[in-house]
Amino acid sequence: MNEFHKKIAQAKQRLLKLHHDANSGHLGGNISCLEALMVLHHxxxxxxxxFILSKGHAAGALYTTLWSLGKLSDADLQTFTRDDTTLPGHPSGSSIPGVMFPTGSLGHGPSLAAGLAMATRYTHKPRHVYCLCSDGEWQEGSCWEALTFAIHHKLDNLTIIIDQNGLQGYGRTKDIISCEDLGPRISSFGAYLQRVDGHAPVAIKQALDERCAGQVSVVILETTKGRGTYFEDTLASHYLPLDDDQFQAAYKALEQGGSL
Known part of the structure; x- marks a missing residue:
């Protein structure tokens, strides 16, 4: 995995540049799920x-992953969030490789993914459906309805990945709705639950490879929002872009073999 770790480091550098050049926020939640997106797609x-990106504000991490695969170019990324772009701050549009639905209004991804997984059963296609969610969006009833539907129908061709970084738009999840860990609630519904270090590519791959016949897979990624940046594990990482000095420091650390 050494070469792949280098590829992830390059993707992190490109993600930092993407958001810095666009003066765009939401960098913290993009950083917390980048390793998972890279492992999943590569x-x-x-x-x-x-694949459905339910946490649409992590569009930058998705675009960077697609760039690492050669599916988007540097020229494409330079238009990120600009006027007339095909790469908005929340993914939408047929010009983005692999994007089937616009996402950004949280809580819709699990339902879309469950529907795709159910349809796949009737079309007899050897297809697996993956959905990446934030932990905050599991305060919405639509997520739990989708989970109960998928569990009832034993959709073992569905994997829901939850980026559990413990922060959302208005504070910590434990302070907003008294929930710091979604694991016990999800497992009580009957899903096949795994939890891993969301910044450890080998562990992520092992969890995504492992499934249980007749059960929906849910993988909880234990992550840190904005990991390695000046605003690590702070609410600021949900909103603020990097200034020039912060960008240069973070980029240089990666260039010298460090990690975010």
């Missing part, structure tokens, strides 16, 4: 599989 997903 090492797990097959051409027939489908």
């Amino acid at each position: 090492n797990i997903m097959k051409p027939e599989d489908r």
Whole structure:
């Protein structure tokens, strides 16, 4: 995995530049899920599989991952969030490779993914559906309805990945709705639950490779919002972009073999 770790470091550098150049926020939640997106798209997903980014504010991490695969160019990324772009701050549009639905209004991804997984059963296609969520959006009833639907129908061709960084738009999840860990609640519904270090590519791959027949897979990523930046594990990482000095310091650390 050494070469792949280098690829992730390059993707992190490009993600930092992407958000800095666009003066765009939401960098913290992009950093917390980048390793998972890279592992999923480079090492797990097959051409027939489908992916839904339910946490649409992590569009930058998705675009950077697609760039690392050669599916988006530097010229494409330079238009990020600009006027007339095909790469908005929340993914939408047929010009983005692999994007099937616009996302950004949180809580919709699990339902879309469950529907795709159910449809796949009737079309007899060898397809697996992956959905990446934030932990904050699991305060919405639509997520739990989708989970109960998927569990009832034993959709073992569905994997829901939850980026559990403990922060959301208005504070910590434990302070907003008294929930610091979604694991016990999800497992009590009957899903096949795994939890891993969301910044450890090998552990992420092992969890995504492992499934249980007849059960929906849920992988909880234990992550840190804005990991390695000046605003690590702060609410500021949900909103603020990097200034020039902060960008240069973070970029240089990666260039010298450090990690975010």
